[in-house]
Amino acid sequence: MSKRPHIRFIINPTSGPKSKVDMAAQIQLHLDHGKFSHDVVYTQRAGHAPELASEAASSGCAIVVAVGGDGTVNEVARGLLHTDTALAILPRGSGNGLARHLLVPIMPQGALRVLNKGHVTTIDSGSINGHPFFTTAGIGFDAYISSVFAGNKKRGLQSYVELVMKEVRNYRHLPVKASINGAVIDTDCFVMAFANAAQYGNNAYIAPEADIQDGLLDVCLVRRLDIIKALNLSYSMLTNQLAHADSAEYFKTTHVQVETEEPMMFHADGEYMGKTSAFDVHIQPLSLKVVTPQISIA
Template structure:
């Protein structure tokens, strides 16, 4: 490494809209080369980005930039946890939840110029059954939609909304036991969302009051969902305010335990992880540096 801070760009070549942008060319044009050295690497397979990020951190990189969607951001961030290397983001996905929460410009050129400012801050991360997440994790319907969305040929908000409207009538809530803040709830569960950041992505705010630096999970429980409650919850998410008590309940906690007699789907940062009948969710305060205001 030279005396100038080094930035590594990790590009997921499969992320992004059909109209491809030559990110390498834009980096050459907009990165301040008087301030930073850089290199660009590409992922070859799922799970490659954490390796590339960890290698960069071990070499003393100042910043590692995830170029891709929320899945790529999650992978790069996992490789940087508990290091002095900061996560940067060039958002190229359909939701871009962490980029939006951190107020990173959504354009490629704007995100690169934002890196030149060099602002760093620490944020919290969470884990669900040992898997790190940085925006949201959840069990129930949102995880089910993640599994369906992952298999869809089309991306974007329109596809996501169409899937929700198609599947919401067929998905059934399940009984779960939730231990939170020393109390155990026996409850039905349509969605149980664990938020570090305020939104899923696409400005859909599942936990509008979430603070990514407070060391606490914002937990949103939707017990049952009929069409009226679905409309109320959808409006609240888009209006960036908590839903009414008839539609959702909110809690703050450092850790949550969930058990159920039935295996339930779960996700982290929108990536479907599988099914389980027991979940341990917790916060890891101030565990990641990010380039953000």
Template sequence: MSNLPRIRFIINPVSGTRSKVDVAARIKLYLDHKKLDHDIVYTDYAGHATELAAAAAADNYYAVVAVGGDGTVNEVARSLQYTNTALAILPKGSGNGLARHLQIPLQLNNAIKMLNTGQISQIDSGTINDMPFFTTAGIGFDAYISSVFAGSKSRGLKTYVELIVKEVRNYRHLPVKVWINDKELVTDCFVMAFANAAQYGNNAYIAPLADIRDGLLDICLIRQLDVVKALNLSYCMLTKQLANAQSAEYFKTTQVRVETEQPMMFHADGEYKGKASQFDVKLNPLALKVLIPS
């Protein structure tokens, strides 16, 4: 049996928009087998990656590599929290939010090479109604778009933007009560994003000042949205700027509670999770080890 650090590759065979490359062949070619021992497993159903990652952590693997999109990354990462096994990522999704935030190469060959020389760091995580997230969670319009996007045959940024343009005029803001930093806020809500990382994915920055290691959630509240505000917000998201005060408001906190008069949709890391009338969102400081570029 090898004494080398062990890593497990968990591959979601149906993730993302890219052509079907032979990931196992690339791993054989670009992984440094003198430094790392490895095995490769494939997911068969939703939640399977969580089980495979948990087994690796229990067996003291050095790292588990999520090969897929943000959904696969979330499934793997949730099992690695508060363990000595690090999360690594081979980005193969349509958004790749956490990979982008951690500056992991998006090109597959380079991402594999990074595993040979990467270093361990730690990042925060969050929960929304006890469901883990690592980049963003949210209620309102972004969750609605996540639900529509999940049923779309096409993926990628172009499809996402087309859905937003199509659906934004028909979505209505709703009244909510928010408890944040021990203060109660009664407001309208079009979108409330809870950001651990700065972006949704595709370099769309919903909270440009978010720091994934600062022990704080960055909250972006959009009360109402018209065409002018939508244009300002879109420009700021794509240029990594804070939107003006008329378009969005920002807060920093460790936890948030939201109550709604009628159930609202919510998402975690872009995956639609359903509807609820109460949301408890919490930040877990430095809960996850990650393998990042040196």
């Protein structure tokens, strides 16, 4: 009998809602043990998951499962880039952006059913100043919110929306110079989002036409924001539609360079990365294997 493919589950013990679910017990109950062998490990600090994932890939592990939120998924995926080991997700975060784009069920039993079927495909990833991202990266207001939200004790969509509503009026537009598809754009910038996947998370779609397998970044530029534009942009994000041209502009490209007059905040997959005055953003085509349902994920 041939050896069963091995799965490593990497659990972030701090992820998830207050009503904790015993994820190790869910794995034991719903994983197809006749098809897979497995082990379960726990992260002990920020930056631990890439080490655990890379170690698993080097040892020939077939699948590594990120059990946590978007930050955990990003860390595990970073450890698997350009390897033959596939990423799977058991969503335990507040946004679950990549899981939602890949149509992975949010509930553990449903996500484990997808895992048991073992359908593997390959997706693109992005890089902003050397930091890999798999859903979105950005500069401007969304990065500012990421920096504030990181220190927020309350999590979840309601807390995020409350924070956005509180901070949006006080945020300053900043001038940027962006090089996209051979053109140089000098503009004020409220937010510039670089999307590999269509949404931030929580089904908030910043780039409805983004295809995670097309070898392109979808760039969404919001130059200035007033109340009318904010309402239009919010409606489009919640209904998975392109915003009106007066509210946002969209570009498809493989590479973006941005220079700013003063340091701007940036994020990768919702994790605040810091401030700088120069950004280099590019796509890495078909660089990560993932486990998905056997349906279109474009």
